[in-house]
Amino acid sequence: MDEPLNLVLFSGTDDRLQAAAVLTAGAAALGKPVNVFLQYWALDAFRADRIDADHGLAPEAGTEGRRAVDALAKAGQAPWAETLRQAKELGSVDIQACSLSMDLLGIEQADLDPLVDGVEGVTAFYLNAGEGQVVFI
Amino acid sequence: MEVLNITQTVDARGLSCPMPIVRTAQAAKVLAPGALIEVLATDPGSTKDLSAWCRSTGNELVEATSDGAVYRFVIRRK
Numbered sequence: 001m002d003e004p005l006n007l008v009l010f011s012g013t014d015d016r017l018q019a020a021a022v023l024t025a026g027a028a029a030l031g032k033p034v035n036v037f038l039q040y041w042a043l044d045a046f047r048a049d050r051i052d053a054d055h056g057l058a059p060e061a062g063t064e065g066r067r068a069v070d071a072l073a074k075a076g077q078a079p080w081a082e083t084l085r086q087a088k089e090l091g092s093v094d095i096q097a098c099s100l101s102m103d104l105l106g107i108e109q110a111d112l113d114p115l116v117d118g119v120e121g122v123t124a125f126y127l128n129a130g131e132g133q134v135v136f137i
Numbered sequence: 138m139e140v141l142n143i144t145q146t147v148d149a150r151g152l153s154c155p156m157p158i159v160r161t162a163q164a165a166k167v168l169a170p171g172a173l174i175e176v177l178a179t180d181p182g183s184t185k186d187l188s189a190w191c192r193s194t195g196n197e198l199v200e201a202t203s204d205g206a207v208y209r210f211v212i213r214r215k
Contacts, residue, residue, distance in 0.1 A: 025159050075151065076153075087159070090159060090166070
């Protein structure tokens with residue numbers, strides 16, 4: 001279980017981020033290290049002033065999906081940011097912003113939620129990923 | 138029948154995946170070896186998840202029962 005799980009988050013919709021947070025928390029509970037690399041619209045969702053905002057759903061969700069997601073939230077499902085906070089408390093979860101995406105969005109680390117541990121390039125990400133699986137979401 | 142002295146109960150009823158496991162792992166982190174953790178959950182995935190978590194982390198699944206609505210597990214902390 002020593003090889004890390006490496007999640008590359010690209011999409012910034014709440015459903016995809018929720019799925020990623022669940023994968024992260026599950027791995028953390030098993031004692032598996034997790035590296036999360038935030039690119040493009042996923043990084044945008046981690047802005048400090050917007051992290052708790054409504055980020056919409058993936059197009060395939062449709063209106064039925066919207067209803068289902070809302071029902072789960074109403075039943076007490078934690079928002080993805082909260083799930084990630086708990087995962088970080090529990091295990092070794094490192095969340096890094098992609099430096100190219102920082103340039104793209106024109107933001108600095110001070111603009112990001114404290115969940116984000118730092119900024120790195122793709123080379124550092126691969127180096128930390130080691131022999132572990134890389135999953136793109 | 139052996140009477141189990143539960144050290145701590147994790148009430149994860151109403152919580153969806155992966156919170157029952159996250160709460161269990163949080164409890165296990167601070168308890169002493171040998172402690173008995175009772176987990177109550179309603180998430181239908183929790184039976185497979187709890188046993189997989191126990192196998193993977195070396196904790197012992199002592200009991201796994203269900204009354205149809207609530208799943209109850211007792212885990213002995215490694």
